[in-house]
Amino acid sequence: MSIEVNGGTFSYRKGEALLQDVSFSAEAGETIAILGPNGVGKTTLIKCLLGFLPWESGSTVIDGKGLRDFRGRALWQRVAYVPQARRPAFSYRAQDMVLLGRNPYLGDFSMPGKRDREIALRAMELAGISHLAEKNCGHLSGGELQLVLIARALAAEPAYLILDEPESGLDFRNQLVVLGLIERLCRERTLTVILNTHYPEHALRVADKSLLLFGKGVYQFGRTQQILTADHLRALFGVEIAVRRERVDEKDYAAVIPLEILDPDTEDRWT
Amino acid sequence: MDRRRKFILWIGAMTALILCFSLLALCMGQFHIAPERVLRELFAPRGADAVRDNVHTTLYNIRIPRILMALLAGAGLAASGAAFQSLFANPLATPDTLGVANGASFGAALGLLLGGSAFAVQGLALLCGIAAVLLVFAVTRGMGLRSPSMLMVILAGMVISSLFSALVSLIKYVADPQDVLPVITFWLMGRFSGVTRASLLLSVPLIALGTLLIFLLRFRLNALSLSEEEAKAMGIRLGRVRLLVIAAAAMTTASVVSVCGVIGWVGLLVPHISRMLFGNDNRYVVPASIVSGALFMLVVDTLARCANAAEIPVSILTAVIGAPVFVLLLRRSGGIGV
Numbered sequence: 001m002s003i004e005v006n007g008g009t010f011s012y013r014k015g016e017a018l019l020q021d022v023s024f025s026a027e028a029g030e031t032i033a034i035l036g037p038n039g040v041g042k043t044t045l046i047k048c049l050l051g052f053l054p055w056e057s058g059s060t061v062i063d064g065k066g067l068r069d070f071r072g073r074a075l076w077q078r079v080a081y082v083p084q085a086r087r088p089a090f091s092y093r094a095q096d097m098v099l100l101g102r103n104p105y106l107g108d109f110s111m112p113g114k115r116d117r118e119i120a121l122r123a124m125e126l127a128g129i130s131h132l133a134e135k136n137c138g139h140l141s142g143g144e145l146q147l148v149l150i151a152r153a154l155a156a157e158p159a160y161l162i163l164d165e166p167e168s169g170l171d172f173r174n175q176l177v178v179l180g181l182i183e184r185l186c187r188e189r190t191l192t193v194i195l196n197t198h199y200p201e202h203a204l205r206v207a208d209k210s211l212l213l214f215g216k217g218v219y220q221f222g223r224t225q226q227i228l229t230a231d232h233l234r235a236l237f238g239v240e241i242a243v244r245r246e247r248v249d250e251k252d253y254a255a256v257i258p259l260e261i262l263d264p265d266t267e268d269r270w271t
Numbered sequence: 272m273d274r275r276r277k278f279i280l281w282i283g284a285m286t287a288l289i290l291c292f293s294l295l296a297l298c299m300g301q302f303h304i305a306p307e308r309v310l311r312e313l314f315a316p317r318g319a320d321a322v323r324d325n326v327h328t329t330l331y332n333i334r335i336p337r338i339l340m341a342l343l344a345g346a347g348l349a350a351s352g353a354a355f356q357s358l359f360a361n362p363l364a365t366p367d368t369l370g371v372a373n374g375a376s377f378g379a380a381l382g383l384l385l386g387g388s389a390f391a392v393q394g395l396a397l398l399c400g401i402a403a404v405l406l407v408f409a410v411t412r413g414m415g416l417r418s419p420s421m422l423m424v425i426l427a428g429m430v431i432s433s434l435f436s437a438l439v440s441l442i443k444y445v446a447d448p449q450d451v452l453p454v455i456t457f458w459l460m461g462r463f464s465g466v467t468r469a470s471l472l473l474s475v476p477l478i479a480l481g482t483l484l485i486f487l488l489r490f491r492l493n494a495l496s497l498s499e500e501e502a503k504a505m506g507i508r509l510g511r512v513r514l515l516v517i518a519a520a521a522m523t524t525a526s527v528v529s530v531c532g533v534i535g536w537v538g539l540l541v542p543h544i545s546r547m548l549f550g551n552d553n554r555y556v557v558p559a560s561i562v563s564g565a566l567f568m569l570v571v572d573t574l575a576r577c578a579n580a581a582e583i584p585v586s587i588l589t590a591v592i593g594a595p596v597f598v599l600l601l602r603r604s605g606g607i608g609v
Contacts, residue, residue, distance in 0.1 A: 050500075050504065072508075076504060076505060077506070081501070083498060083501055088360075088496065089360035089361065090357065090360065092493065092550065092552055096493070096550075100493055100494050101505070103491075103505035108508075108512055109487040111490050111554065112490065136550070
């Protein structure tokens with residue numbers, strides 16, 4: 001049971017590869033964080049990974065099979081996708097929204113049944129949002145909406161969960177709620193999680209491994225604790241950075257402090 | 272489960288009202304028929320060799336086809352409106368969004384200009400309505416996009432729609448203002464007076480099939496209103512499902528317009544009333560729109576033919592009645608669900 005990308009290459013314009021020969025893999029129960037500056041192709045990587053955009057070369061392999069080897073809806077019973085939280089054009093009640101996660105098990109003309117509703121309710125329990133069931137998604141806060149979208153993904157009972165910036169735009173508390181949920185899913189359900197994030201601290205907190213996208217097809221992949229160094233972060237964001245480690249109640253925390261912007265012309269980002 | 276109870280009550284009440292109003296509509300008109308006579312004609316018709324008198328003819332050749340058509344047209348337009356709103360993730364979408372109504376209008380106007388029979392006019396309208404949607408697809412394909420976004424489809428729909436509306440104007444311009452032009456103008460305003468048993472033959476199966484398809488796809492419609500990637504990640508074959516929804520709504524709308532002319536408002540008003548009552552979940556919106564649309568259309572048509580000695584065009588009444596009702600509902604619900 002693993003999800004891997006082998007030599008994935010993608011470009012929006014010919015000759016300007018955004019992603020070049022990217023390879024990484026995640027085993028069951030692992031969390032992988034994808035980090036990089038704005039516009040470097042984090043979301044594109046996820047879109048290619050899931051087959052929304054076609055790899056120019058290379059492939060995504062899930063459970064030893066290529067994306068095209070999955071028949072019909074089978075792929076989406078294994079892999080669930082949580083998009084960046086946006087207000088939908090038509091807002092549904094939270095429980096109806098979560099129930100939409102059962103679509104991979106339903107034919108075009110079928111209706112969700114009692115079992116589907118029960119699974120949706122359990123997914124909401126798991127995400128800790130049972131109390132929102134009757135609420136309209138249009139009236140939820142950003143954090144609540146994000147949890148509804150995660151619950152919707154969980155309703156598909158997936159083995160792999162792919163999240164696009166799940167904690168962006170959330171306050172401290174909601175960031176921790178989302179990260180805590182991800183940790184719990186990996187530990188208790190041996191779910192494999194791949195997420196995009198803007199926050200190195202979050203990667204250090206939840207991710208076993210990290211994928212750093214430096215732009216122009218350059219990347220690094222490895223164990224988060226070894227790879228997320230001040231040097232790498234400086235090169236990643238073009239910012240002078242200090243990493244401070246703090247021990248609170250027997251637990252280690254890392255604080256990443258951006259100090260100042262580095263001039264890209266004079267500073268060699270590859271030090 | 273109180274939404275579910277409310278929903279079942281609403282469907283039950285609407286169905287009961289449809290039955291009562293249909294009976295009432297059978298009695299009412301310039302030629303009044305007593306209710307007991309109507310019931311006798313319906314449930315204990317005399318043998319085939321009995322003399323077919325005025326009452327029998329009025330009921331079976333005029334009022335029953337007309338009432339059936341009004342019910343189906345209301346149900347079909349409301350369902351198509353709800354379907355397009357979800358498909359395009361746009362609360363302002365109507366059954367005419369892809370130019371079906373203007374295409375069908377052009378076909379009808381052309382048929383009337385050429386002096387075709389009622390059947391020819393209907394057939395031509397239906398063909399042109401379907402052709403309009405096919406043209407929309409051709410234009411979208413012509414843009415050379417790998418997978419056209421729904422916005423591109425709407426834009427292509429607007430292009431085709433305005434093209435056909437210009438062609439309708441052209442036909443009106445060349446039509447004889449003494450006799451043909453008024454016929455075309457009245458036809459385009461929408462009316463059920465032209466409904467005959469023969470016109471039902473071609474339209475009823477298509478409207479019923481289109482509406483049934485939308486009804487069956489109602490849970491999928493919810494997912495279609497999300498972003499393309501979300502829908503794909505739910506294992507939905509987007510191309511196929513979108514095509515099914517468009518085909519269903521187009522065949523329904525084209526059939527309605529081919530028989531009754533252009534009837535506005537129903538496809539926008541009725542789905543939104545359903546949304547205010549039950550929220551946006553199409554498992555509720557589509558069935559509620561079907562029964563409410565049928566009742567609304569029946570009431571409006573009965574008014575159109577009974578309120579005045581000369582018939583009032585239906586599309587005028589749908590707007591005159593629909594607009595205040597809509598504003599009232601918006602005020603009462605505070606726009607919840609919209």
